[in-house]
Amino acid sequence: QVQLVESGGGLVQAGGSLRLSCAASGRTFSRYAMGWFRQAPGKEREFVAAITWSDGTMHYADSVKGRFTISRDSAKKTVYLQMNSLKPEDTAVYYCTSGRLIRWPQFRDTEYGYWGQGTQVTVSS
Secondary structure (H helix, E strand, O other): OOEEEEEOOEEEEOOOOEEEEEEEEOOOOOOEEEEEEEEOOOOOOEEEEEEEOOOOOEEEOOOOOOOEEEEEEOOOOEEEEEEOOOOHHHOEEEEEEEEEOOOOOOOOHHHOOEEOOOEEEEEEO
């Protein structure tokens, strides 16, 4: 069993920054991928970024490439999403997720088995 707890969401003006954290517990993660997805009101959940737990290989959605950075701290079992140059269209509930590494890049939500409760990110214009 895996537990994921997100933190760090909030309200920020366009152009600002936020850092999301996801604390993982419950098992070892050496063969796992960790990811961030988001869901805006009235829209489907979409992939944001993913990272392999073992060697930190990263993958990003085109919409966030160059603005967001995913990273992990193995000792703390924590994954981060640094979000810079935020835009109003980044407004969404952001979810941390974890799953066995099946392929790379791993960007389908069906490929992840564990999900956090979500944290709201609101970007005002």
